Amino acid sequence: MEQFVMAAVTILIGVFGCICYFFLSNIALDRIYPAFGPNAGANINRASQIRPWLFMFPALALLTVYLVYPVFVSIYLSFMDAEGDKFVGVSNYIWLINDVKFRESMFNNLLWLVFVPAASTFFGLVAAAVTDRIRWGNFAKAMIFMPMAISFVGAAVIWKLVYEYRPDGQEQIGILNAIWTGMGGEAQTWLTSPVVNSFLLMIVLVWIQTGFAMVILSAALRGIPEETIEAAILDGASPLQVFMQIKVPQIWGTILVVWTTITITVLKVFDIVLTMTNGQWGTQVLANLMFDWMFRGNDTGRASTAAIIIMLMVTPIMIWNIRNAAREAR
């Protein structure tokens, strides 16, 4: 109960604090540079130069403290020892390159980077294409989109049940093993078989991300000018040709956006691996490796180094995004 009171008070303080800040700072600005009197013109100009910064100050302060400052501290820590006290040069990086678990994580991350965006975009495109043509399309869309609302941990439980293993002879309660044994195979402990298990973890993320891809791509497909499709049909193109050669090329830009957005999610994937295998049996990924060194290893130097590697992998996409946004603003 006490906790709820605290939460409610925080909301009140937060909301009223914000409103008071904006309101009072605004009044103060008007007092300091009144829009009347001898210097009215100059005052208005000066006030309108300052006002945007008043509006942005809380946001900028939070962004700086919570996102910009940590980047620099992380870079700094990656050159320090486990406690962050002593400068150790690039030895963390050298250790990282020679670490077996790191190599495994890099390899797995690359697998994830290829498989998850490709599969999600592919299924998303197929789902968008078919659900736009059927009468119960909205229902179908909602069902495929639903996993987006489910937490990674929840998804991990859901899929662990799918992959569940019971020794041979017992009734299989995981649907994958039930199908597998039904086809004459021997029940497998899927999550402990290397390489296969990584793909099984990836399937969980594909399952979650396909809905996102579908929603964006479906909007893009509907935005295609009708004339192009009409012309193609009049020229005798089959529905598949229309889709592959007329529609897909026109939404190429959107496909790229979907692909990069999912790529970013993939690079940060953590919960699924932590809860399903905790990086054992050859499924380690960078984000979980970082978490391992942070909490179990208690080594801020190595953990920060792993985080920097993730940042470096995100950076090209970040630059690409910024350039796109800048081009659009022009």
Add this chain to the structure above:
Amino acid sequence: MDNIVGTKSRLVWAVNLCALVLVLLWTFPTFGLLVSSFRDRDQISASGWWKAMFPAEASVQYRAAGPDTAVLKDELYIIEGNIFEGGAGKVTAFGTSIREPGAHVVGSNAETRDGEVLTVAANGDFKITSPSVMEGTRGMRVFATTVTPARFTFENYGRVLGAEGLGRAFLNTMTVSIPATVIPILVAAFAAYALAWMEFPGRALIVAAVVGLLVVPLQLALIPLLKFHNDIGIGKSYIGIWLAHTGFGLPLAIYLLRNYMIGLPREIIESARVDGATDFQIFLKIILPLSFPALASFAIFQFLWTWNDLLVALVFLGNSADQLVMTGQLKNLMGSRGGDWEILATSAFVTIAVPLVVFFAMQKYLVRGLLAGSVK
């Protein structure tokens, strides 16, 4: 458009079938979990969830009442009972030894080694008769092949919310996610307005920075911020996680809201300016109400994200009962109760219930937000 060439019925069928397969593939895992959460422990380990709708066939073992309860009637010692103990079900075969649990047809008499005669009826009633006094201290074991109708229970939910501590974790999650959703909205809205409708040097630079910050991995922020929180005395507390979620949510909030606000008609804002409205008034009275769809989109995003988050909660909150959120609790359960699917399935369903309700109720805004939020 596509029906210009006339309806191609085969294509329509293929499309419908393809959609059906996709929908089934995407829903069956969740559905399996939902069904499992309504089954008890024995049912879950006896058969896959997909068999839950159908009557279940099982081999059961029942120990009859002890020999001392036998009643003497017509010079026979008799023990009677029902192997379902009042529950529903049907016996298809029975037996007297574990090696041949289904050796006898229902209604027939089976003789045991010590001269007792067992008979079991289809409804589970059994009768053991013996001409002499029954020996031993324990009752006879009756083996049977039974078919029990589909049965579902709410017991798991009660147990999970109470004994497994998920009820408390539910409250903790609410405590985290509601302020963490409300606070960034206002902060971001003001900044977004400035970035959309106020002219000042460096605006483009800040917009670019916000776009860049959208993708900064959280992993980078964890260690420095935990140190920072410890230094300023917040430590692992709700205040800390609210601030962290606010900070991490701001780039998306600013980006979404700015994109939306910049699309609002210029005339409205300019005519208000001409009428002498200050920026503050324009923001509060015109921009904020008009931006409701974008605010709703972001609120849903942020709510889902904070509710579903595990990483930030693991780092910025403690592991004690008054700070453990549901995702953390679920993770712990996966470790400590890995095989207890009735607990896991039910817990997972409790954690995803609220997001699912929000999702289905506000799907429109979520889609709108996604469309605006992906960098075009």
